[in-house]
Amino acid sequence: SKFFSIKCSPNVHYKITPQARDRNADSYPLTPNAVLIVTMDAVSKTANDSKVPAVHPQNIFTLRISLDVDADRDGIVEKNNPNKGSWKWGPNGHGAILLVNCDSETTNKKTLDSEVEEIRKVSDLQDMSKMILRTNGPAELPEGLSVLYRMVPLSFLPENKLLKLFLKDYIMVVGTDMLTQKVPYLGGKTELEFFVEGLRFPDKDFDGLITINLSLLEPCGKGFPETPVFTDKVVFHISPWIMTPNTLKPVEVYVCSTDDNHSFLKSIRNLVEKCGYKLKICYEYMNRGDRWMQDELEFGYIDSPHHQFPVVLDSPRDGDLQDFPYESILGPDFGYVTRHALNEEVSSLDSFGNLEVSPPVTVNGKSYPLGRIIIGVAFPTATSGRNMTQVVQDFLWAQKVQAPIALYSDWLVVGHVDEFMTFVPAPDRKKFRLLLASPDAGYKVFKSLQNNGHGNAEMFPGKHSLIFSNSFILSDKKLQAGNRYVQNCIDWNRDVLKKELGLDDEDIIDLPILFQVLEEKKGARAVAYYPDMVNMIVLGDQLGIPKPFGPKVNGRCALETEVRSLLEPLGLKCTFIDDFAPYHKLLGEVHCGSNVLREASPFKWWNLEL
């Protein structure tokens, strides 16, 4: 033949490619490699309800099928979003979001919700993302066409323990051991609602993206496997774990009660009550004498367009406080995650006084609206030394949204970044100041006291049987040499922080703090000489600062006066808290002994441009 013609049922349309050149109403010239494309503009009411006599099979029908998620991130599952199959960061981005269901709906007989196979309470559905399978087609599918879906991780994990899929009636349909499932075809226009539960946080071996594939399979006769007719897919990004900087509003302050910290606890309670925040005390039956509330855990949160809750990161430190995060913090809408060191020694640098986060910053035009994580490690050119354990570093880097900065903290005996730095809110400039411990600023105070005739003023009034006079401190060559060393170490970190956070000198305040260097087996390392005021608790504009017990001038501690003069002009209120016996003498201070749960940032992590 040289020409052909086409007839079909009224709701069937066709197109010929390549376009027939000499088209006339009745027939088309046959050209090499001609393709006839048949389309229908309405869904079929019964199977094979339309006909195209020239096409094999002659009976045809239409079925609309779509796997739908909240790809536009407004909290509502829309219909067949063209971008549902991929992830793009940013305010113009797309891709659905999944939470790791790491809280526990029950408070007794606790388990992470993600570790149980069933849905225990209706409220648990809140922690999952909705997914809808929308079908519109004939009442029955012909010849056993079937619908199948399966999750496929984009980043090829050896195990697939990434998500579980529940039907609305709480039945798990795809899970850790059951990666694929046939879906019943109900006929007509139907919506099947699923709840998707995330099981794993992003990590070194998992970029946080999970794909769910849906396939329409056609039987191909005896002896043949079913063949795919149509595949749809949706992508979820697991919410990263996000830390909260000192500039975010506090919700609850955590502190330990021990047999020797009653007056400290009273000071903290007074401060917290004055501010109107909640106070959570961890009692001795749980803390077993471990008072370092800062070190055992770090608060963060996970966030999605439909739900958000705080998540505690449990440190591999595992002191006597080790059960506290799981036993006392995990609960409904309070999640829990931890990492265990693998074939690695856990060191003091694994305590979370060594894990902080900056307020939002912009560095050379690149913005970090959620701030940047700050950890302390060995010096970059050191071949030995202590580091934060690799699994925790990997976890922190993998969250991506608060790109970490590694500082040098191994020069300290305890080795935590909170021993020499913190952030406080400020009304001007970048809306915060970086506070740094500064031996130079410390000596400046002592020298000025001496110059003003207070050389004999007593250090540690009432705290030491030995008398350390102001002049005694100024004449201690060893103390001076140690503080020159410490100042060098802090100056190097200052340069790194200025560069990595985009700070000017005007964004930094040097607090007058002296250190002393102890000879340890593995070399000389530093501790605070008097209570380390930078190791403070920041509650909005209220600061709970370790009371330094410096020399008194006119009945007032000269160090407190100096710190007030540096911080009060910013609208900050300083409360000096006596932590000398129960914390300072054990090489920690107020910040080490407390923790603060804060509100989540108003900035949504998926709006980051990565």
Place this chain on the structure above:
Amino acid sequence: SKFFSIKCSPNVHYKITPQARDRNADSYPLTPNAVLIVTMDAVSKTANDSKVPAVHPQNIFTLRISLDVDADRDGIVEKNNPNKGSWKWGPNGHGAILLVNCDSETTNKKTLDSEVEEIRKVSDLQDMSKMILRTNGPAELPEGLSVLYRMVPLSFLPENKLLKLFLKDYIMVVGTDMLTQKVPYLGGKTELEFFVEGLRFPDKDFDGLITINLSLLEPCGKGFPETPVFTDKVVFHISPWIMTPNTLKPVEVYVCSTDDNHSFLKSIRNLVEKCGYKLKICYEYMNRGDRWMQDELEFGYIDSPHHQFPVVLDSPRDGDLQDFPYESILGPDFGYVTRHALNEEVSSLDSFGNLEVSPPVTVNGKSYPLGRIIIGVAFPTATSGRNMTQVVQDFLWAQKVQAPIALYSDWLVVGHVDEFMTFVPAPDRKKFRLLLASPDAGYKVFKSLQNNGHGNAEMFPGKHSLIFSNSFILSDKKLQAGNRYVQNCIDWNRDVLKKELGLDDEDIIDLPILFQVLEEKKGARAVAYYPDMVNMIVLGDQLGIPKPFGPKVNGRCALETEVRSLLEPLGLKCTFIDDFAPYHKLLGEVHCGSNVLREASPFKWWNLEL
């Protein structure tokens, strides 16, 4: 005091922050937290040659120190590039580039250059990146200031086997067991030249970025560690391994000689010589009867602004050809890399007939100027089935610059993507066509023959003792059912390729090829019924196509005629090569039995916007 004044040597300058408000020529008001910043505008000739009496230490000097690399990617090491410490993709990007030194300067007693501790030949320096330590300062540093550098991987590998650093006199100064090194300070204006050697390709656990840190250390007196005064750093990105699509110019064709393929070899030789390319024959002492040259290896290359060379990826297939890539291909400026399966079974899908790459494409505005890698795996909703081994998939994904596409190839007995698809150059549209095997197109040819009175024309003339007439083929219901199944499988892949490569139907040509489905233990899988013409060798506009042995019409094979009519209008020249006995009957064809080394793409991978 309320005011202060400053005097210093003539080449010393100073700045006071915050800016003194009531500045006059002689003195400045003392303000809280005032900082005096001292700078010098020339490098010191001797240590402590300048003075600022008010500053401690009173004697000061300047030293300029800079670790330099080719951060602007022009092949020349510039001076103190402000972006040398970070990596940015794209034509406006920055960051130095490092090659894995995976070739072998020696041809006898071969080892990868990266595996030997010394530099064996001057030519080996070509494979490394230059790095220069520039110092300008006094003749001697005071009190034992020292310079130290160390490599630090940004992505925290458990082992640091990422690079080696050689001095110009070929002495290794930093290597796999020696991660840090003090550098002699030579005084005055000096340049110390290093050669940096990459050791590892990007992979799942390594993002390809390596940092080298340089520190100036200051002694801090007895009993104290040295403290960092200044740190400089440079970043290198390891070149990914890059594949070459069929549209790039061939250099050399590789093929095996066996005891039964003399006439095939002769046809290949004729074709290659006609085109003017080189031919490399792998003889039996090396191939031990394994003729599948496509499957044991894949050619690619690595590229940097200063040097480029081809690199063969050795498949974990490890057939009898397994020694060929290392023994016969590795050599000076011809690199080698391999991956071994870990606790995984290697399957037929690990042969590199199942690893191809598309020509450059643009998909929804996103461009892939180096094309996209294509591999074959099990169907996305299948819970069992064969896959390409995880280590090879991880390697391919980690190269990043040719974002892979996974097709469904497990429906084939052999399971390679080259059994149903290839790319050929074209003068128009996207400068290429995708060729797909098409049973529908095959039946179209056979039906048209029957309609034109050639129903008794013989299939496989001269090749089979049984006679398969044209009508016999058309009446074989089982063959038809199998081909419907195959067409479904290919159609699904066609949809994926259209979407992932941004192709229209006009970019695709369907070649008339029938398959037959075999009942295997693990289900029904397909093989080509007659020589699979899509499994061709592409040498510029010359195609070496498996001779299909179809029914003859007027002395000419109807299948050849059809394929010529589809391809010759694109300016392509078809040579049909008889591979029936030595390849087709063993379930492979021309492409499976050959390999082509091609020129590198003119597009530079670091100019990609990722």
